[in-house]
Amino acid sequence: MLALAAGNALAKGDARKGKSLAYTCTGCHGIAEYKNAYPSYHVPKIAGQNEAYLVSALTAYAKGERSHPTMKAQAMSFNAQEIADIAAYISAQTPAKK
Template sequence: MRPLPLAACLALAALSLAALTAQSQTPPAAEAAAAPVSAPAALPLVGNPEKGHLLTYTCQGCHGIAGYKNAYPNFHVPRIGGQSAEYLAGALTEYKNGNRKHPTMQAQAQSFSEQDIADIAAFLSTVK
């Protein structure tokens, strides 16, 4: 048996363990100050027109009839086909959040996720 290499191995292992222990005991604030990390930027949602087409099935019941006025309390139903995707997504989001008032539209919009709204807007913006 060779005592010197074994002693060197044990010393190296002890130093490695000491270094790991020192790293794990570094306060989180010190780590954060040492390496600032920026939060990832939120990417805008990209709508899928094919999925949006499926989601707009019920929309056609009111918005697909030229000159239609619904009975609550006799609102003119706007044409939504061909509007910009940004406008459509904004309007649906406002209905969902309660900033636009119309019971049917609020109920519809509240059932949609943000991705659903992006998909619907992507599809409707392509309709002529």
């Protein structure tokens, strides 16, 4: 886990690589008005979100500092460079219009 934390400070994201890694994100975060079944809550859209925030959030899920089982499992499957790549790609996307 220490390597993950240290790696995020140094990792520069590659949006091209992040595109192929972020495909599972759209399964929840890319569906209009999507709500989690249990507990029931609105799943936020993340396209265009701040890159540093995305790195921070994914790293916190991976470390267990944020509690959501699905997000933790997803985040734990990536290393620091992959998290940076995903954040670079997602932050470069245009948010969907309502």
